[in-house]
Amino acid sequence: MSFAKLGLLPFIIGDANVKTDWVYVDNLVLALILASMGLLDDIPMTGGHPVAAGQPYFISDVRDKEIDYFFHRISNSFEFLRPLLRSLDYDLPTASLTVTHALILGKIFQAIYTLLYPWLNRWWLPQPFILPAEVYKVGVTHYFSFLKAKQELGYVPMVTPREGMAATISYWQDRKRKMLDGPTIYAWLFCVIGMGTLSVQLTYQIQDQCRSSELSVFSSSVRCG
Structure with missing residues (x-):
């Protein structure tokens, strides 16, 4: 999200058919609670x-009943995040890059960042733009069935993808209202290069004026002499 805010999300990674499964935090907490209960030894049967x-x-x-909608309509991480980016008025990636x-x-x-290892915790060093692990995360299909969790733990999602995205959009819009977005990286570069x-x-103008003043003083001295 920080890269999108700066305008540094220029391309999508991987094929458009790549599927990525997202989990809303409420469903994750539910699964953790059910898994912890599954560690008890006094469960019947x-x-x-x-x-x-x-x-x-x-x-x-x-x-x-929603597997068909999710698996076929949402193609990859970038398509999944498109409604969120659009709601925040951030630029959407248009180009694509192969894995x-x-x-x-x-x-x-x-x-590069391996060489910069001693300074990784310095405030002036930005996060790396992309790493191999992130490429595999968004460029390779990650989709699994939760049938085992449903049968053994009783897991059933509390929040659907639509509800989760709506809540996420509401959260980020509220956060954007409270925090003023800075300019994109291109505006920063324009300002830095321009300044x-x-x-x-x-500097050159001041030096030229100083030289002109020195020549004037020298000419006056010669005339007086």
Whole structure:
């Protein structure tokens, strides 16, 4: 979101058919509570064995009847975030970048920030633009069934994708009203380059005026002599 605010979200990564599963925080908390309850050994019909002990579970915001809507209409992370970005009046990515090219770019940033490791916690060092892990996160399909969590833990999403997105949009709009957005990175660059150019020009003008004054004083001295 910080990159979108600065106007640094110029492209989407990966194929348009890539599917990414998002989980709203309320559903995540529900799953954690159910999993913690599944660690108890006094649950009926489990034979005294904690059903969730050592078991991995996948969860989702999508209920059974909404799988078709979610899986086919929402193509990837960028499409999922499009309503949120549009509601905040942030620029939407128009170009696309293949996973291969994005990985190359991510590895370049990874190498640069590896060299900058001693200064990673300094305030003046920005976060890397992209890293390989983020490329795999948004450029590769991540979609799993929560059937196991439903059968063993009783997990059923409390919040649907539509409801979760509506709540997320409301949160970010309220946050934007309370916090003034700064200019995009392009405006910053324009100001920095413009001010730098203006400073150089003023410096040259001052130097020229000083030289002219020195020549005038020298000419006056010669005449008096």
